[in-house]
Every structure is written in structure tokens, then in C-alpha cells.
Amino acid sequence: MSAELDALYQEIILDHYKNPHHKGLRGDPSADGTVEVHHVNPTCGDEVTLRVHLEEADGVLRVQDVSYDAVGCSISQASTSVMTDLVIGKPVEEAMGVHEVFLTLMQGKGSVEPDEEVLEDGIAFAGVAKFPARVKCALLGWMAWKDATSQSMTTTAQGGDDD
């Protein structure tokens, strides 16, 4: 019983929940390359307002910053915190790849081996995949990030027509 719970609530998750990284909205929401989105899990009402700032340098588009305000359960809060650790500073393309890997893990119903190289603290969510009702929680922040990033890429691509 407790073992089952422990598989879900890994120490890493509870740590991120108590001390979330990169929390609190930062930066100028109207700056070039910045997009803010608001996502909701209609099932339970968990919400996240998330801001992504992309910047291009040397022909590579990077996730310059991600910040957020959120209310929700331990899983959604910790997952958003871990997500920011994983994507901030990475080239967008690479970060999208990490998102894919995390998504595959979550949708695997517990049958996917997590890759620590790629997911770092994110491997703690392997147990969540066995709780279908919680998968949405773990994905809330990631989905918001992906949405904001895609939107920013569209605007950035339009703004950067001349290169």
C-alpha cells in the first residue's frame, strides 16, 4: 500500500513540490519572442500560467527562460518545476525532443524504461504512468510549455523572415 504510494510520490517529486524551481512569472510578457499561455486541467481545475521566452543566437533558437504561476497537486507542480530545469537554456529543437521522451514515458502505462540521461529528475515520474488519472497532472506544465513555445516560434519565424 505504502509501496504503491511511494512509487508515485518519489522523494524527488515531493522535493520539487515543496521547493519548486523557476516559479513566479518573470520578464516582459510583451517582449519579442515571449509568449504567455494559460492552461487548465478541466477535470480538476488545476491551472498554470506559463511564460516562455525564446531567443535566437548563432542561428539556433533557444529556450531563454520559462517562468510560471500555478496551482495544483504535487504531481503537476513538481512536473512543471522539473520541466523548467530540463528545457531552460536548451535549443528549442532539443527541448522538444525531451518533451517527446517525457510524453512517451507518461503514455507508456508503466512499460517504458525512463532514460536518466535525457530526463534527469524527470525519471521520478515513471511511477505516475501507472496512474492514468494522474498522467494529465504530470503533463499540464509540459503542454503549456509546448503550446507557448510553438506560438513563439511562429511569431519569431514571421519576425525573422529576412534571415
Place this chain on the structure above:
Amino acid sequence: MSAELDALYQEIILDHYKNPHHKGLRGDPSADGTVEVHHVNPTCGDEVTLRVHLEEADGVLRVQDVSYDAVGCSISQASTSVMTDLVIGKPVEEAMGVHEVFLTLMQGKGSVEPDEEVLEDGIAFAGVAKFPARVKCALLGWMAWKDATSQSMTTTAQGGDDD
């Protein structure tokens, strides 16, 4: 099997079906005391257009005439035909009484003994009461008559305010 059918399709019913009484609309629909109604059995689409002419004489309101056009099954056609025989010429109050007796017979699920004194050919419908789906057929013409008569009484009552 055939006995069951014969209980429903009494000779009297088939006779009225083949040779309906008082069929064909008559009289002036806009005459004082005349009301025309159109009733439908939505289940099967059977229809009747029925005209009632009431007239007062010696302080008694009478069913002067009933005429109709109708399409429908043997039961609804025969029942309308029998109804006209029963109500034409009677004081409205008495005719309404006959209607009540017929209604009671039809809603009795076969447990009510028909009263030949009152219902005459109408007793042939006693068997219909055992076929719930056909009760509506047997009542179509009666309901139309009652509706038209009630409407006519209201207008007649209004017209006759001064007596």
C-alpha cells in the same frame, strides 16, 4: 389464434368499417353552434376531421348532427361510425354520459362488462380493451367529438348569455 382475432374484429366492427354511418362532411362549418376539429393519432397517423352541430331547443342542448372524414384502421373507422349513431339526436349531457361509459369500457383492460342498453353496437368494442395498442384507435373519433362539442358549448354558452 383466430379466436383472439375474432374477439377484436367482431362482425359488427367489420360491418361498420365496410359501411360507415354518417361519413362525409355535411352542413355549414361556419354556422352558429357548429365546430370542426382535426384529430390525429400521432402513433400511426390516423386522422379524422369531424364536424359537430349543436342546437338548443326547449332549454336542452342537443347534438343535431355529427359528420366526418377520416382515414384509419378498421377499429378507428368503425368506432367513429358507431359513435355517430350513438350521439346524434341526443341531448349533449346524455351523449357525454355515453362517451364516459365507452371510455370506461376502453380503459378497463377487458374487465368491464359492456352495457348494451347504453352502448348498442358499441359493445362490440369490448374486445378492443384487451389490445392496449388499439384503444387509441377506438377513441380517436370519440375524442374528436368531445373536443368539438366542448368548443361548441363554450361558444353557444357565450352566444346565449341572455337567457
Place this chain on the structure above:
Amino acid sequence: MEGLLPDLEVVRKDFPILGRTTADGLPLVYLDSANTSQKPQVVIDAMVDHLERHNANVARAMHLLGAEATEAFEGGRDKVAAFIGAPERDEVIFTKNASEALNLVAQTLGLEGAHRVGPGDVVVTTEMEHHSNIVPWQMLTQRTGAELRWFTFDEAGQLDLSQVDELITERTKVVTFTWVSNMLGTVNPVAELTRRAHEVGAIVVVDASQAAPQLPIDLAAMPVEERPDVVVFTGHKVVGPTGIGVLWGRRSLLEELPPFLGGGEMIETVTMERSTYAGLPHKFEAGTPPIVEAVGLGAAVDYLAGLGMEAVHAHEQAITAYALEGLGTVPGLRVLGPLDATQRGGAISFELAGVHPHDVAQVLDVRGIAVRAGHHCARPAHAKFGVQSSTRMSSYVYTTPGEIDALVEALHYTRDYFKVG
């Protein structure tokens, strides 16, 4: 007989009700499947198992039963999506029946969106529709000031396609028609009508209430210009329970339409001042959905898929051909609809000279044979033939040639009983 389901006797054993007899001990001959189909044991068992072991509300419950119920319910959606080859499973919306699905589309088209129907616009339907595909469009056109027009059909029960150019014009916003007529049995040319409607930018709404039980449907395999924008059908005619209907719609159209019913499940967030709405399919599923019904419907379409819809279709055609032949031997009997079994569905409406349909049905019923008498919710189509009602026999996967024989014999008996001929 060729084309019959190979294991017909086994199939019949799957349907417990077929073991029933009348009060006189006569076997039941159920020839009213176009009205509603009977249910195989697997459908009943799936519903019982759900109610006895997994019942909970869906989506919003995160406990064990809630997760199981949600999986079962959404599993029903997956099965239905597979059954019709839906391009996307989230395009499958559960309604309460086919009628609600048609109203959902007709009513929301009157409210907003690129396809909004307004004054001067034309909605085209046909004269052979079920009332459920006429009345919603009358309401829409009356409320919006649009015009309702319709294809007529000929003596043989075929739509008059020479009216296409006149009816499907730049003014036409919606073209709607039944895939298979529930009264005439006619199979309409979905691909051709859809292509023509799409050419003028109209959306196409197809009533597949009689098609889904009988024809293999693979939406994803249709060329997109020939694929309707909306296809609806109803659970109880595909061996599923009442209380559930299906609306499949092209995602882009469904996203453009405003919500229909408001309430729980269909929202994203709610404040007292305003609300935002959930994505597909939940946007159109207000309140607690038909959960045990989706479980039953999932089992039902799986059952039909197990028989194979090609085989089901072949069976219907074989029985229909046999029935048309048998009915032809009854003097004074006139079939209303196409006479070639390969060109029609399995509902056969007919008149019997001198005997009213109710009386026909009554005599048959006393012999244990269930047919339908009345207008079959298709009054305009009856009016076309100058009749008010007809008798209809309709077969399904469990119908045997022997049952058709019983029908034909009973019709002869009916004529004798009423002394016609």
C-alpha cells in the same frame, strides 16, 4: 441460400429474446429491426459487468472505479470510432440518440461560425427523410429566415437527381439526407451528393441511422471531397442500448460550431460572469454522459465487427431479395420503394389492398410476427405515395428465410381473414 450469415443459428443463440414465445406458445418472428434491433448477450453482459463492478462517474473521478469507468467509457468511443473508420476518435461525440445529434448540428448552425445559416440561405433535405431529419431543419430555417428546400423522389423510390443544379447552388449552406431510407429502403448516392455540395461550399450532414446497422462504413477511406462533414446514427439500431447516439463530425467544423448544451464536463473554466469551453469531444457532451450505454454500444459495434459488416450486408441483401420475392406472391400487395435487393436496404414497406396497415399488423401479431404499421416517422414520403401509412417488415442479422416464409403465409391469411380477393 447464398449470402446468409454462415453461422445464422449460432448468431440467433446470441440473442436471448429470440427464445421468447407469444402467449399462445408461438415462436417470436421479429421483423421490426429498422425500428429497433434486438441485443446480443454480450452487450447485456458488458452493461451488467459495468454496473456490478466498475460503475462510477467518468473524467472527474480519480479513484479506482472512476479510472475503470473512464477507461470503459472512452473505450466505447474508441470502438465506435473504429467501427465507422473515423479519422480521429475525438471527432466522435456521444448524444442521446440520432435525433439529438441532428438537432445539435441544426441548432448550432443557427448561432454562429463560418457556416452560420441566415436569411436567404438555403438548407436542402429530401422528401424521404425520417421526421428527425426534417423537423430540426424546419426549426432552423424558420428561426433564421433561411429557406428549406428538398429533393423529391420518383415512383421507384429514387431521389430525383435532376434537381441537383437547382437545389445545390451558391446559396446552399447545408445539404442533408439519409444514407438509407427507413421507409423505402433506398440507398442514396452519398459520394455524389457530397461532392456536389462541397463544390458550392455547403456542409453535408448524413443521417446514417439505417446505414450504420447494414453497410460497412469507412470514413477515413473516403476521398475528402466525397466525405460528409457530419454523420450520425443511433445506438439502439446497431444492437446497442437506447440512450446513446453518435455524432461524428469533421474536427474543423466541430471546432467552429458553438457549444450546444452548457453544463458540467463541457467547460474549461467557469466564473459567474463567463465560461470557456472544453475541446472535442467534451465540448458537446454536457453533463454526465451515457456511460453504461457507451459500454454497451462499444460491445455492440464490436459484435457487429466480429460478424463482419460485409457479411452483415450480404445477409441483409439475401434476406431482402428473398422477402421481395415472397411478398410478390401476395395478391394486392404493393411494395413502396426499390424492387432490386442489391440497390436497397433491408426495410420493406408495403400496402395490402383492402386491409389497413394496422389491421395487417394486428393479424400478424396474433401469429407472433412483429412488423410495424404506421407512417414510420416518414409522413412526407407516405404522402408522396398518396397513403397515410404502410406496413413495414425489416430484417437483421438474426432473420432467417423461414421467418420470411412465416410472414408471407400470414399475409395470405390476412387477406382471407378480411375477405379481400
Place this chain on the structure above:
Amino acid sequence: MEGLLPDLEVVRKDFPILGRTTADGLPLVYLDSANTSQKPQVVIDAMVDHLERHNANVARAMHLLGAEATEAFEGGRDKVAAFIGAPERDEVIFTKNASEALNLVAQTLGLEGAHRVGPGDVVVTTEMEHHSNIVPWQMLTQRTGAELRWFTFDEAGQLDLSQVDELITERTKVVTFTWVSNMLGTVNPVAELTRRAHEVGAIVVVDASQAAPQLPIDLAAMPVEERPDVVVFTGHKVVGPTGIGVLWGRRSLLEELPPFLGGGEMIETVTMERSTYAGLPHKFEAGTPPIVEAVGLGAAVDYLAGLGMEAVHAHEQAITAYALEGLGTVPGLRVLGPLDATQRGGAISFELAGVHPHDVAQVLDVRGIAVRAGHHCARPAHAKFGVQSSTRMSSYVYTTPGEIDALVEALHYTRDYFKVG
């Protein structure tokens, strides 16, 4: 404990699902009945018997099975009418759920009739409604240019009735509120609010989704000025199946409202040009109705009537009192709603300091205890308390004091597990 159902252990045996265990072999403690109730064997059996022996379409079928199915379906209506003491059985309309019933009223009030809602009119609801009794009225007022206003409630979960004069005025066309709140448990003063609304000629729509399962309702016995004009509830919360809801409405009002969905069953005659509509109840029941669901619902309300609604109510109150007491022993736990069990329904929502409701529900679930976490489709009411979500336990006729003990113990464990306190 006083007030419990005398044969509680026998009652529990009536519900097959209560015999289930979790994967770990723990007994199931189902405390999510306000979300949906479990089903007794008699309800399941009635549905199975119908599907296996009497299934046919209703009203329009005149054969043996058709007559049996019609009798069973209309018998369900009679039973429901008796359950709520409806003045007339034909005033009972079957919808797909409570949400559809509320939308039916809200949408048709926007179309025509003496009570038609238009620009400048006011619709009054409350801040403690289920989304299904907020969103339809938002849609109505947005579409018609009317104004939506609402009663707020206080910290104790009681409506602020000092707002009556300000909210219920000559401009007010509709007053709608929940009889029993699904989140707070508050029981609202139906008679008083209805009387005030009737004084200004407003119609009163009461959401009895949580009241019907718990309180004896006898509409015919209410003084007419205190009797709401419309009362709705949903089948799956009164131990019936999903796929069916109930709308009771005063005949004269229902006759005045235009039809909602168009189609089969709700018509009188149809021509291509126009249609006329059937009388009550069929006018509002387009398409094939929820037949097997009405059979199940009939058996369900009969089951509850058999227990006696007074006894059911007493049981809820006893369990609720016991639960409030037990929850009071958990440090950091705050109940959102009235604290006096005699003044409330059986749904208890609470916060547990330091642990998010999802995490509470998760820990409980692992111990076999099913509660609900989230906004319970009452976001505005949660916002009022400054929270986004809460945990909710809700009991029913099968709930035992032992199950409440298990809940309370599990909440203590939850605090330990998350190291709060």
C-alpha cells in the same frame, strides 16, 4: 447509532459492487455518491429482463413486444411521477440527464411564450450552483441580452437572503437555484424563494439533482405559490442508470414553451413545409427515448420508496453527523459548508492544510477509499472560499459508520505521509 437504516447490512447486500475489493484485496469504501450512486441488483435485473425479454421501440410499435416495452417505459414515468408526487404524470419529461433538462428550459425560454426572456430581463441564480445550472443561463442571457445576477453565500455556506429584494424584482423573469448544494451540502429554502419569485411573476427552476436522492419530495402537497415551476434531477444519482434525467414542469408552463429538439415522437403531423407538435410529455421527447433507462429508473425510485425516503433522509443525516464529528478530529481540516448535519445534505467538501486535494484522494484511493477531488463542477463556489479545489466525501444509503472511520483514519495517515503537522 440512531437514524441509520435498520437493515443496513441487508441494504448493502443489494449492491453487488460493494463486494468488490481493490487490487490489494482491500474492501471498497465508496464515498463518491454525490457524483454518482451505485446500483442495486433490482435495477440491474429490471434492465436485463427488459433487454432479454421485452425490448422493442415504444409508442409506435403495435406488436406484442412493442406493447410490453411501451408499458414498461410509461410505467417508469408513472413511478417517477409518484416518487416526486407530481401533480400529473404527463408533466414528467425524460431527458438524458439533469443538464439537458436545465438547458431545455433555459433555451426554450429564450425563444417564445409568455415567459420569454429578452433584453433587460433578469435571470437570478446563485453562486453555489453546479456548472450545469450556471452555464445554460449564461448562454441564455448572452443570447437574449438579458442580465444574469446571483445570490452570494456566506462563510457558513448559506445564501445571503438579504439580497432578495434587490435580486427578485419586477424585472426578474427566472429564479433558479439548487435545492441541495453538491459541494457545500447546503439545503436552500425552496418554499420561501419560490414564494418571493412568484410574487413578481418569475418562474422558478429548481435543480433537485442532490435533493431527489436524499429528501422526500411531494410536489402535489406543496402550496401552489411555494411549488417551483420546474424541478429537475438525474437518474444516475438516485440508484438508476446513466442516460436518463427528469424534468418535471407545471403543465401550463410546459404547454407554453416551444419544443426544444425536433424529430420523431414529438410531432403530431409533418409535411415538408411545416409540422405540428404532440402534447405532453412527448412534445419534449424527440427521437427514441431512454427506454431501458426508464425501466431502470422506475425500479430505482421504487427501491428508494421501498426503503422509505424519510428513512433514507434520516440515514444520510446520521452518517453526515458522524462524519462531521470524525472529520473534526483531523488537524488542519476545514469543512467548506454548514456544520450542522440537520441543516445540510450528505456531501461534505473539505480542505486539508498542506496537502492538495488530488494528493489526498490519491492516498485514500490506495487504501480503497473513493472520494472526489477537484472543483466538483462548482468552480464559483470554490472561488468564493479562495480555493481551486477540495476533497469531497459523499455518503448514501449503503454507507456505514465503519466506512467513515476508515476515511478519518486514512486522513490522519495522509497527513503523516505528507509530513504535515
